[in-house]
Amino acid sequence: MRRILPLVVLAAGLLLTACGPTAQILYNWGGEYDGVTEYERLAYRSSATESPESLCSMLVMYERLVNNPGGWRQVPPPGICAEYAWLLAQPETLTAFSQHASSRQKESLSYAVSSAAFQARSRELFEMEMRLYPESITFIKPLAERLFK
């Protein structure tokens, strides 16, 4: 039995490495609940179910994803910074957040709830998307320029 044990350990080791690429999570998507990530649950509600409250939750979720990157790459997932930036640049986002966010939600942001702060954070996030993902420049740069012209 003692002779067999190393072989069994070897077999187990081979099993772990020989079955093709091992799955690695590249990014943090906000954790899963019931098989659905926080990002999927909040960011892609159909427009019919969107509410000022869900918009507030979405903003907080994006802030968390940007500030707490995870996975193997340790950067926000592709598109997250740009989606967040775009949301902040919409005037109705500020209105909804000012009126409907809880004090806890307001405290969770790293910037003030004001038009100037939302615009500044939005620009910063568009820049971050293009820095992290240079291939995004073709689409994101003109989009950001149109928003802030």
Next chain:
Amino acid sequence: MRKIVPLFVLVVLLSACGASSDLTRGQLYPGMYEEKPVTLLVMPPINNSANVEAKELLYTSISRPLAEAGYYVIPPSLAMAVLRQESGYDAELFLDKPLKQFHEFFGADAVVFSVIESWAKQGLGINTEIRYIIKSALTDQVLFDRTCNLFLDLSVNSGSSSDSGRSLLSILVDVAAGAINTALTDHIEAARKANYYIFRDLPVGKYDNLFLQDQDVSTDPQNVTKYVKE
């Protein structure tokens, strides 16, 4: 004994790896390795099913597996907003057309089309048939094409060991619970599972550390049929 042990190790290795076909990623999807797309644009799904919500439900679930496979995916909510403005919401209009405009406007190297052939409750589960086609935005070549026919079994087992030993009440409880489960379960779960079987053999993109090193990984056949118990 000495001869038996290595044989045992070999058998365990071969059976556990579950190689389901003789094909590799390099053989099945050579275009992905030739063109090396980095940026993907996901088009709104083409919905041939009777489920009117299927289009939006599926769209919500596509970008994450592609990003996790190492690709840059054009932010779906922004892409959707632009495509709506530019009358690009109906992806079927572009499936057989030149895609260069998507490269110029979005910087996309390839465009991801999805076709929902079926997405419906069936008994105590959900049946989906989804096809994904990834086409080059530079050459219009089909780089990836796979269909998954998946049945997600949502029936609930109340814990009795065998049907023969179960009371009628126990069986009725299971049937009722299964029906409720089907009604409450978000159909997106079925889409996520179909996506998993479709994209798990997709050659990885530049943000995965196996980029251009996975040609020899064995794959499922091009089209897959799966029965999945939740």
